Amino acid sequence: MQRILNNPDNIVDEMLQGFLKAHSDLVEGGENPRVVKVKNIPEGKVGVITGGGSGHKPAFIGYVGKNLCDAAAVGEICSSPTAVAFLDAAKEADQGKGVACLYGNYSGDNMNVKMAVKMAKKVGITVKTVVANDDVASAPKDQREKRRGVAGEVLMWKVGGAKAAQGGDLDEVIAAAQKAIDHTRSVGIGLTPCTLPAVGHPNFEIKDGTMEVGIGHHGEPGIEVVPIETADKMAKRMTDIVLPDYPFEAGDEVVVLVSGLGATPVMELYVLYNEIDKILKEKGIITYRAYVGNYFTSLEMSGATLTIMKLDDELKELIDMPAYSMGLKQE
Amino acid sequence: MQRILNNPDNIVDEMLQGFLKAHSDLVEGGENPRVVKVKNIPEGKVGVITGGGSGHKPAFIGYVGKNLCDAAAVGEICSSPTAVAFLDAAKEADQGKGVACLYGNYSGDNMNVKMAVKMAKKVGITVKTVVANDDVASAPKDQREKRRGVAGEVLMWKVGGAKAAQGGDLDEVIAAAQKAIDHTRSVGIGLTPCTLPAVGHPNFEIKDGTMEVGIGHHGEPGIEVVPIETADKMAKRMTDIVLPDYPFEAGDEVVVLVSGLGATPVMELYVLYNEIDKILKEKGIITYRAYVGNYFTSLEMSGATLTIMKLDDELKELIDMPAYSMGLKQE
Amino acid sequence: MSTFKNTDGKSVLLKMVKGIQDNKAYLGVVDGLIGDGDHGMNMNKGFTVFETRFADKEIGFTEGLDELGMILLNEIGGSMGPIYGTILMDMAEAGEDLEDVGLEDFAKMLEAGLEGLCGIVDARVGDKTLVDTLSPSVDALKDGINSGISFKDALENMKAAADKGRDSTKDMVAKFGRSSRLGERSRGVLDAGATSCCIILNSMADGIIELLS
Amino acid sequence: MSTFKNTDGKSVLLKMVKGIQDNKAYLGVVDGLIGDGDHGMNMNKGFTVFETRFADKEIGFTEGLDELGMILLNEIGGSMGPIYGTILMDMAEAGEDLEDVGLEDFAKMLEAGLEGLCGIVDARVGDKTLVDTLSPSVDALKDGINSGISFKDALENMKAAADKGRDSTKDMVAKFGRSSRLGERSRGVLDAGATSCCIILNSMADGIIELLS
Ligand SMILES: Nc1ncnc2c1ncn2[C@@H]1O[C@H](COP(=O)(O)OP(=O)(O)O)[C@@H](O)[C@H]1O
Ligand SMILES: Nc1ncnc2c1ncn2[C@@H]1O[C@H](COP(=O)(O)OP(=O)(O)O)[C@@H](O)[C@H]1O
Ligand SMILES: [Mg+2]
Ligand SMILES: [Mg+2]
Ligand SMILES: [Mg+2]
Ligand SMILES: [Mg+2]
The missing domain is CATH 3.30.1180.20 (Dihydroxyacetone kinase; domain 2)
Known part of the structure; x- marks a missing residue:
């Protein structure tokens, strides 16, 4: 294997350390080491979070940034983050206006997010979700709910993040992100x-x-x-x-x-x-x-x-909004 | 070969077409189809150009942008652009203040740039050059002039482009870029x-x-x-x-x-x-x-x-300047 | 003996750990055929964390199941975190007050695990998941109670049922999880989760049998 | 005959084109050993552009050399653009007024090409570049003039000198271009430019010999 690695079991933690150091102007680690968050999340807005397995760079942590996601939960390589990591990402992102969790349709992520939503509710944080299912090849059209989320997630984050930055409330952010992925x-x-x-x-x-x-x-x-x-x-x-x-x-x-x-x-x-x-x-x-x-x-x-x-007009405006993260920088 | 290609002989031209379409907000083709230039190069500043073989993306055309290079000459894969392409890049970038050609130390590039500088002189454009030779492994220290240019070129473009954007004259831009690569x-x-x-x-x-x-x-x-x-x-x-x-x-x-x-x-x-x-x-x-x-x-x-x-203080200021191109976006 | 002391149960947990560790590579291969090949790695990681963390600590059976489940749920994630986390924690919860664990207790515990699992996944018997191993294993224990056989014999039956359940997944088409995307192409190989579940149940049974004798 | 008509020289150019086309893969292999493997591709591209562009056009020898040189210089780039561009264009310039090309004319042309090359590269004989082929070839022609042999015989001598020059690069250590980075590791294989130059000179000679007979 011609790779740049130490102990492969530690690759995610080491990658995270390097990532946080390299982008310390923009992001920082959460209290949970498997959470990456924007430095100084703007106050009073709806939180936008995501999360997923590692190995998809820039996804997922590369889309934590200005007018994008506020925090991301980090999983092992190709493996869903824990429910607790999703919960902790939601805690970091919550400004009292609720949190939109925009993630991809994988069984591990579905289970962990579901649990995190419940746990968040217990601590008084409203988390609503949009599940990306843009991958046409992964199921027939009449079973769209089974389709995987792939690169369309980037556009979902762009749109959801922009809507939240505009001051949209949780339902508006969820609706915009849902519209993005539906389109x-x-x-x-x-x-x-x-x-x-x-x-x-x-x-x-x-x-x-x-x-x-x-x-x-x-x-x-x-x-x-x-x-x-x-x-x-x-x-x-x-x-x-x-x-x-x-x-x-x-x-x-x-x-x-x-x-x-x-x-x-x-x-x-x-x-x-x-x-x-x-x-x-x-x-x-x-x-x-x-x-x-x-x-x-x-x-x-x-x-x-x-x-x-x-x-449509709304999506255009949201796509056009500037954004700044490791993976997506747009004037 | 598991690659995305049509006729491999046309790959550079087709890549360029795709590149120019995808980034039409930022760059456009020059009169010479093997030149990529910034749309609306700011007037009255020293031109900054580069060029090199293809296959190094984002280098070289990915560094044509705001506060970076104004134009780049495009060669075949791993092969220097023609002298004419370097000349035409200089023509596109020239605002009457001269042109800094910042490129890497490869024999083909050296020859073609040398010829382009002569041809430019004939048409009244002053082109001065900095040759990147940051690759320590490519020759002993006492033969630094033989060393190749590698990723250090990115920092040379960043610094040279910023100096030109600040309004530096040709000698100042050359000096800054030279300092960047010397450091x-x-x-x-x-x-x-x-x-x-x-x-x-x-x-x-x-x-x-x-x-x-x-x-x-x-x-x-x-x-x-x-x-x-x-x-x-x-x-x-x-x-x-x-x-x-x-x-x-x-x-x-x-x-x-x-x-x-x-x-x-x-x-x-x-x-x-x-x-x-x-x-x-x-x-x-x-x-x-x-x-x-x-x-x-x-x-x-x-x-x-x-x-x-x-x-040093100058390099810090120049490295900190915002930049915006396909390959380097910095607030 | 027909029961074992809950406080003696650490050896059972270590047997489960060893079962997973010994089969790390094998589970990876099985998951690689129609999944993404990480099942052995994911499981091994969680179980080994448990082993390390409790190496020098006293811990009972149900307490250990709970800790192991929490490690999977809170530190491993993936699909296995919530799935095995739920199974093990729900088993633990069902048995947490026990001083001695007998056949009926254990059957209740495993059934609680199965119920917990069915609360978070939609898969049922026949869908080519670990449900195909777990569900008949619960049934075997219940049958054992009804027919009045010993705890040990019931555990042997459970092992056989688990093996059979695992093997049954071979001819199934996956309906849930990663391999479900394969449709018909998923037929012909074992399900990774069903395989790991079989390993866990076998080790657990063997560990208990040692305590019983 | 001891001269050929400049206007008849298109066939010579086409021979050169064919020489390069036939050896595209071989030149790639030679360049691959201590360079980057693209030499055959680069050369083939330029020479084929010439072939296509002038397929249906009349063009003389010196005019054709000039056009081919310009294509290499202005459309191919790399190292070969300036190097062969200069050689061919300087050859053309030295012979542009000729109606008939004899041995002395041709020798003067090739010498001009060599001089042009030495004006843009620092490599000299012994540095493992195409200079090692070109320089002895020029000498062979001059020797031919001095010893009064026929144009044809002088060309045959030039071919032998080119072959020998190419082969001489095998034991050299590269001092310029990509392979110079290799130092001692560059010894033991031919230089790609010396090889292509040998092919070009051989084809050119064969083409001229055909016109002479
Ligand atoms: N939605 C689901 N319902 C039931 N079981 C599932 C589901 N998703 C996955 N599994 C089980 O998990 C196993 C795969 O585990 P693992 O490889 O660790 O996770 P992943 O599929 O995320 O890589 C499958 O073989 C299957 O038994
Ligand atoms: N600086 C130089 N001086 C003389 N000859 C050179 C020089 N650089 C390259 N060459 C010649 O060019 C040949 C390589 O050509 P080619 O493979 O087409 O270009 P590149 O090295 O750019 O890939 C070498 O074998 C050598 O003969
Ligand atoms: Mg996985
Ligand atoms: Mg090359
Ligand atoms: Mg897997
Ligand atoms: Mg080469």
Whole structure:
């Protein structure tokens, strides 16, 4: 395993130490060492929190910042944070106006958040939740509630964080974040597997010369394994999955987010984005804003995800709001 | 080759198209399609340009932005831009105050820049140059002029760009950028090789279980191949190379930049940074600011570089100035 | 003997710890086939924290179950934190007042664990999760009570039921958790949680049997 | 014949193009050993642009050298743009007024190319670069003039000198370019530029010999 590690069992704690030191102007550790929070959370606003397993950098702690999430609960690699970490993140973020917990649809996270919400209630903190389920490939449309959350979470945090920063109340923040994810669809293509450091070998296989369409952020198998294609065909395949599902149509204004899965050179993400843009233009779909880069990764997996969000006036305003975190900086 | 590509021969052009579309708020193509420039370069200031081979994203075009470089010349993958591209970048950036060309010490770049400087002179544009040579491992200290430029270039652009934005004249901008690089030392460790898309197989080898200390951004061999080490030992090895070379000493205030080489999970960069920080603290060296992330990569190579710059009051002020580009956003 | 002293129960917990530690790699492989391969690692981490923390401390059976459950819930997270945390803590709660633990007590405890689990997950028998191991194990204990066999024999039956339950997951299609995304592709291999649950129940039974004899 | 018509020289250029195209992969391998492996790709790209652009156009020898040089310089970049761009353009300049090209003319052209190269790089014979191929090739032509042999024979001698020059780089330590970072580790393999230069000179010679006969 060609990795930069000490004892793999300590990787999350050591990463957190490095992260907090490197970004000490922006974030700090919570009382619970598995919580990262904004330094000086603005008073009187609704708290916005998230959380999830580690290994998806910038997600999740990279989206703790100005006009984004106020705190995040940190789990082991690819493993949900504890219920207590979610609770403690909520405690850090709460300003008496309640807390919006915006997270992804994974069974561990669902269970731990559910428990945290109950525990928070006991200590007088109202936590409401939005569960991202933007990954089209992870379940049929009529079972949207089963779909995973993937890179669309970034847009959910952007929107929810902006709404809270604008002074929205808890229900408004929840409604905006819910709208963001309801307007968002994603799909991923995996090209190489990833290896959990403590496991030491890839925990799934993608044969050379093939690609896994619809892969999840933990290597969850997709809907199809097909021979690897050129970027134009990949773009077509991805848009063919994403666009009809919402559906996105001519005249729609959208945000396009192309995220690498970790090891794919960023250069190639732009090649892919270029092809996606051509297809959207052909269909008359208007790209209002694009994000291209490593926004939600899976350790050293190769491949990319495409996320498209349909905008309305409210979402536009919220997407346009400046933001500043390790993973997302926008003027 | 598990990559996102069309015809590999067109990858640079297609990447550029995608890049310009994705960041159309910030940058645009020059008249020469192999030039990327800031939209609305502020008038009356010294132009700052750079350029280099492709495959190092965010370098080089990712550092074209506010208070950074005004334009960049774009080469093929790992291959210098043409002299004409450097010339055309200078033309785009020139506001009558001259142009600082801040680039890295590679023979192709040296030749092409030299020619571009001559051609620019003929059309009445003064171009002065600073050649980054921060890579300690690439030549002995008494042959510093032979050393490669690596991630230290990012700090050189940051400083040079800020000085120009402050209204410095050409000699002042050159002096500041030169000071930045003179105060800067780097070293890289490679863990896996990279593959030029048009070549299709890795063009050098790093055996599993070993690491190449002092590797260059194109896989140029380093000073030593040793068995792979834990992060703490890697940090020690890197600081043992970097710190004595300048030298950096107790009480010095420094910028620390840890950059991934492409495929190493960002999580691991923080683990490495955490160890580096411990060593610096032990030595009484004060980290004034840290950058950790993929700042200067080599396609899908794994590994990391460490760059340290010693600060004085001028450099501090210039490093602190806000900046905004695809690759570097700082409030 | 037909009961064991609650205060003597640390050895049972250490047996469970060892069971998980010895099978860390195996559980990783099983989870890797249709999950993400971290099940052995997650379980091992939590159980080893317990081992270390209570190495030099006296702790009884139900108290230990409670501590182990809390470690899983509060320090491990993932799916296993809430799932095993709930099972173990609810078992502990059901038995916390006991001085001596007999078959009926233990059956009640395990049933409470199962009920707790069913309170937080929607999975039922047949869905290819640890419920497929736990539920028949509870049934085996209850059958043992009804047929009046010894605690030891009932535990042996429970072990057999756990094994059978684990094996039954092989031919199932996962309905919950990560592997459920696989649909039909999840058929043909064991479920990781069902496997770890089987290991835990076997070790627990063996540990108790040692105390009984 | 002891001269060829400058206007007939397109075939010579196409031979050079073919020489590079046929050796694209080989040059990549040679460059990969102590460089970055892109030499074949870079060269092939530039030479193929020339081939495509002038496929349907009349173009003479010196004019073609100039165009090829400009393509390398202005469209390829890298190290090869300025290096071969300078060599070819300076060769072209030295011969641009010629209607017929004889041995002395050609020798003068190649010498101009060498001089141009030495104006932009510091490498000299013995430094493991294409200078080790080009310089003895120029000498061979000059020797040919002095000893009064035919253009064709002088070209054959030049080919042999180029081969020998290329081979001489094998035992050298690189002093310039990427592989110079390797120091002693660069010994034992050919230099990529010396190899491509040898291919170009051989193809050029063969192309001219065809025109001469
Ligand atoms: N929603 C669920 N309901 C019941 N059991 C579940 C659920 N999710 C996961 N499991 C159990 O957890 C096991 C996987 O555990 P583990 O690998 O530790 O967690 P993760 O799936 O988060 O990586 C599965 O084999 C299954 O038995
Ligand atoms: N500074 C230099 N002086 C002379 N020749 C050089 C110099 N740099 C490179 N070369 C020649 O260029 C060849 C490598 O060319 P190429 O691989 O195309 O460029 P790069 O090294 O930029 O990848 C070397 O083998 C050598 O002959
Ligand atoms: Mg997991
Ligand atoms: Mg090169
Ligand atoms: Mg798992
Ligand atoms: Mg090369």
